Amino acid sequence: MQSLVTLLKRPLAVALLAILVLLAAGELLSPGFASWRQIVSMVTIAGLLGVVAAGQNLVILSGHEGIDLSVGGIVSFGAFLAGNLMQQTDARILPAVLAVMVITFAIGLANGLGVTVLRVPPLVMTLGMFGVVKGGLVLLTRGIPSGRAAPLLQAAVIRPLLLGLPGIVFIWAALGLALTLMLRRTTFGLSLYAIGTNERTAAVAGVPVLRTRALAFGLSGLLAGLTGILLLGYTGNVFIGAGDGYALPSVIAVVIGGTSLAGGAGSYVGTMAGAVFLVVLQSILTTLSIPEFGRQVIYGLTLLALMLIYGRQRRLRG
Amino acid sequence: MPDTARPARPRRGRLLTQRHPYLLTILVFVLLCGINTALQPTFLLPSVAVSNLSSFLPMTLVAIGQTYVILGADIDLSIGTIVSLVNVIAATIIDSMGGSPLSIVLGLTAGLAAGLLAGLLNGVCVALLRFQPIVTTFATGVVFAGLALWVLPQAGGQVPPAFYEAYAGGVLGIPTVVWVLLGGIGFGLLVRRLRFYHALRATGGNIQAAYQTGLPVARVRITAYVIAGFFAAVAGLVLVGETASGDPLVGASLTMSSICAVVLGGTALSGCVGSFAGSILGAFVLGLINNVIFFAQMPFEWQGLVQGLIILAALSGGVMMARGRADRT
Numbered sequence: 001m002q003s004l005v006t007l008l009k010r011p012l013a014v015a016l017l018a019i020l021v022l023l024a025a026g027e028l029l030s031p032g033f034a035s036w037r038q039i040v041s042m043v044t045i046a047g048l049l050g051v052v053a054a055g056q057n058l059v060i061l062s063g064h065e066g067i068d069l070s071v072g073g074i075v076s077f078g079a080f081l082a083g084n085l086m087q088q089t090d091a092r093i094l095p096a097v098l099a100v101m102v103i104t105f106a107i108g109l110a111n112g113l114g115v116t117v118l119r120v121p122p123l124v125m126t127l128g129m130f131g132v133v134k135g136g137l138v139l140l141t142r143g144i145p146s147g148r149a150a151p152l153l154q155a156a157v158i159r160p161l162l163l164g165l166p167g168i169v170f171i172w173a174a175l176g177l178a179l180t181l182m183l184r185r186t187t188f189g190l191s192l193y194a195i196g197t198n199e200r201t202a203a204v205a206g207v208p209v210l211r212t213r214a215l216a217f218g219l220s221g222l223l224a225g226l227t228g229i230l231l232l233g234y235t236g237n238v239f240i241g242a243g244d245g246y247a248l249p250s251v252i253a254v255v256i257g258g259t260s261l262a263g264g265a266g267s268y269v270g271t272m273a274g275a276v277f278l279v280v281l282q283s284i285l286t287t288l289s290i291p292e293f294g295r296q297v298i299y300g301l302t303l304l305a306l307m308l309i310y311g312r313q314r315r316l317r318g
Numbered sequence: 319m320p321d322t323a324r325p326a327r328p329r330r331g332r333l334l335t336q337r338h339p340y341l342l343t344i345l346v347f348v349l350l351c352g353i354n355t356a357l358q359p360t361f362l363l364p365s366v367a368v369s370n371l372s373s374f375l376p377m378t379l380v381a382i383g384q385t386y387v388i389l390g391a392d393i394d395l396s397i398g399t400i401v402s403l404v405n406v407i408a409a410t411i412i413d414s415m416g417g418s419p420l421s422i423v424l425g426l427t428a429g430l431a432a433g434l435l436a437g438l439l440n441g442v443c444v445a446l447l448r449f450q451p452i453v454t455t456f457a458t459g460v461v462f463a464g465l466a467l468w469v470l471p472q473a474g475g476q477v478p479p480a481f482y483e484a485y486a487g488g489v490l491g492i493p494t495v496v497w498v499l500l501g502g503i504g505f506g507l508l509v510r511r512l513r514f515y516h517a518l519r520a521t522g523g524n525i526q527a528a529y530q531t532g533l534p535v536a537r538v539r540i541t542a543y544v545i546a547g548f549f550a551a552v553a554g555l556v557l558v559g560e561t562a563s564g565d566p567l568v569g570a571s572l573t574m575s576s577i578c579a580v581v582l583g584g585t586a587l588s589g590c591v592g593s594f595a596g597s598i599l600g601a602f603v604l605g606l607i608n609n610v611i612f613f614a615q616m617p618f619e620w621q622g623l624v625q626g627l628i629i630l631a632a633l634s635g636g637v638m639m640a641r642g643r644a645d646r647t
Contacts, residue, residue: 065587067452120634121587123393127574128630135622142619248395248456255453293471296464303457307449315448316529 011258014309015273019280026284033287040164042279047172048234050275051227052246053253054179055108055220057271059122060254061183062216063196063263070111070126071224071250073133075243078104078228080137083147083237090152100225107133108221112214122217130247141240148237157233168230172272179268192216196263253278256306342635343582343599350606357613372495372560374605376401376553380572381579381597382502383549386509386542388580391522391589392444392451394546396459397576400436401569403462404429404554406470409477409564417478429558430551436462437547441540459573466566473565477558485559498556499598502549506594509545518542522589579604581633603632 026033052071059068078100085096107129114125156167183189191212194202203209227246232238257274259266281302285295355361361370380397387394408429415421440458443449485494509515517538520528529535550569557568582600585592607628611621 114634118634118638120638121581123577123587124581124633125630127577128626128633131626132623132630133626135624135626138622139619252453252456255450261450261452291468293464293466293468296467297461300457300460300462300464303460304443304449304454307443307454307457308447316526316535 011256012267012270012273014306015256015258015270015277018306019273019277022277022280022284026280026287029284030287033284036164038283040160040166040169042283043169043276044158044166044234045283046272046276046279047168048227048231049246049249049253049279050172050272051175051230052224052243053250053257053271053275054175054268055223056250057179057254057257057259057266057268058192058216058223059220060251060259060261061192061196061263061266062213064115064199064213065122066115066196066213066216066263067122067251067261068108068111068126068217068220068224069123069247070107070129070133071220071227072244072247073130073137074104074107074221074224075228075231075246076238076241077107077133077137077243078225079232079238079242080141080145080147080228080240081225082153082229082232083149086147086150086153088148088150090150093150093153096150097229100229101222104225104228105218105222108224109214109218111221112217115217116210116214134241134244137240143240145237145239147232149232149235153229153233154236157230168234171230176268176272183268188212188215193264197265249278252303343584343596343603343632346632346635347599347603347606350603350610353610354606354613357610368493368495370605370609371499372493374602375495375498376557376560376569377572377575377579377605378499378598378601379502379549379553379556380569380576381583381601382506382594383546383553384576384580385583385585385592385594385597386518386545388577388585388587389522389589389592390518390539390542391525392539392542393455393577393587394440394543395452395455395573396436396440396462397455397546397550398569398571398573399459399462399466400433400547400550401554401557401572402466402566403436403469404433404551405557405568406466406475406564406566407432408555408558409475410470412477412481412558413475413564417476417481422478422481425558426555429555430548433547433551433554434544435547437544437550438540440547441543444543445536445539463566463570470564470566473563473567475564477562482559482562485556494559495556498552502552503595503598509594514538514541519590575601575604578629578633604629607632 023034023039032038052075056068056071059066081103082096082100085099086092111122111126111129114120114129115122118125120128157171158166158168160166161170183192191202191207194205194207195209195212199209224243224246228243231242235242253274254266254271255261255274256277257266257268257270257272259271281299285298290298351361358366360366380401384394384397387397408425411425411428412421415424436458440455443454443458444451488494489497517528517533517535518541520531520533521535521538525535528538553572554569558564561568579600580592580597581587582603583592583596583598584600585596607625611625616624
């Protein structure tokens with residue numbers, strides 16, 4: 001019993017349990033909800049959220065009130081850029097992907113430099129950057145959506161590869177593995193935890209605090225750009241603000257996955273579970289044909305209920 | 319590098335900006351007024367000034383409310399949706415009861431009550447249940463937005479002419495919008511004298527120490543959220559007067575601009591340091607940036623980028639100015 005209680009306090013276990021409960025509830029309320037095909041489509045959508053949330057996770061882990069609210073704009077920007085650079089030509093995919101990654105990494109790094117060198121709070125810096133990226137997107141598009149995915153990209157993202165699972169799920173799984181290894185085995189990963197836990201002791205121990213944090217923001221931009229490319233592959237062509245709504249859900253996925261907003265504690269596996277949970281919750285509400293307002297209210301209340309389970313902060317002591 | 323590790327810098331040049339963290343914002347404000355006057359010669363006419371004020375007013379009110387939450391080192395991401403909720407509640411009640419004087423009183427009261435309750439809910443979740451503020455207020459914001467859609471699925475509702483004419487008019491020769499702003503300023507000046515305000519700043523500065531000193535930390539944080547709910551409610555009611563109808567999405571953009579305005583006004587997101595007056599100025603600056611870009615007849619596709627860059631520059635500038643002070647406190 002004791003071990004069950006401690007297990008329930010582990011965010012990853014809670015998230016997985018919550019996903020199972022939701023799937024069961026969905027199946028009960030609308031038979032076919034938990035069918036393999038449905039699950040595949042939900043995991044596919046979760047993959048998009050999961051990749052943005054990966055970058056968000058790195059930034060939040062780095063502590064110092066770390067948060068990246070510019071990712072939504074960068075997803076939109078990446079999707080637009082990729083679509084226009086590849087122009088439905090398979091041969092152009094590689095240069096387009098590289099260009100998008102370099103540019104979005106640079107945008108993320110600009111966030112990182114603002115936060116570390118100018119010491120602007122991350123919330124403000126990335127919020128401001130969101131405005132700039134959105135403005136840049138309007139300038140480039142002139143308000144007219146353009147750019148289409150190359151056939152090969154679309155195939156790589158959505159064509160079922162194995163067990164009916166599309167390519168994006170495998171890309172996501174590979175990213176999960178790579179990120180987990182990076183966080184646990186590389187100097188950069190360990191430095192991230194160190195500066196997130198206690199910046200000063202990390203600095204004294206010789207961790208390059210500013211460089212590590214700036215790099216986390218850079219990677220967050222890059223992963224948001226990657227999400228843009230995947231989003232383009234998923235939908236074929238994207239409207240201008242397609243990725244804007246990803247910022248706050250990515251933060252929520254990270255938090256549900258058990259990463260502390262104070263930094264220094266958490267894992268990407270938890271975040272992946274958090275992303276799946278959010279998508280399952282969204283689709284259960286869509287399936288139940290509840291009107292829009294009801295969906296929103298239930299969505300918000302569920303998040304609050306989850307906070308009640310484990311999103312609580314330490315009690316103040318006298 | 320952490321702050322302690324940097325060598326002591328001569329502080330003399332910084333004293334002025336430390337004492338007045340929003341000095342830069344004042345300069346930017348004056349500069350923007352100058353540019354605006356050059357581009358739009360009628361800018362200084364009282365009627366134009368009042369019409370500008372009435373379009374900046376909702377953002378200004380929300381920024382004042384957000385200031386108190388941020389001074390306590392919390393944040394309210396639901397504040398814009400509270401505006402929407404109050405807006406549709408008031409508009410719907412006034413409309414469905416036929417626009418009689420009683421319906422107006424009832425609509426305004428219900429709107430205010432909804433705003434206060436929403437703020438109370440935020441405060442209880444954050445301070446009593448110890449939920450993380452960013453995620454919590456995002457979640458309650460989703461709930462409030464859903465409720466607003468339930469009350470009024472689409473923009474609409476009809477408010478009697480007497481109501482919006484009174485709002486557009488004035489009392490004692492002074493326009494109503496000016497009265498509302500003066501009310502907000504009066505509130506800020508009053509609160510500054512209260513013990514609550516000092517407790518709030520102490521909580522924002524070091525919550526552990528504040529708690530150990532015996533300050534009612536939870537009550538103080540809840541009060542800050544209720545104040546934010548109150549100002550959001552007033553903004554929602556002001557928007558009923560301004561647009562003469564209700565709109566469930568009217569406050570959507572106000573959350574982020576309120577945070578921008580607060581930061582521009584020299585209030586530190588880490589709490590403790592700042593003032594409501596700075597936030598008012600910050601909101602005006604944001605509004606004027608929009609004005610200037612509009613009147614500069616800049617090509618449409620450039621507007622967003624230029625606006626984004628100016629805001630980002632102003633935000634970083636404001637933060638750097640306020641920093642010396644925040645570091646010391």
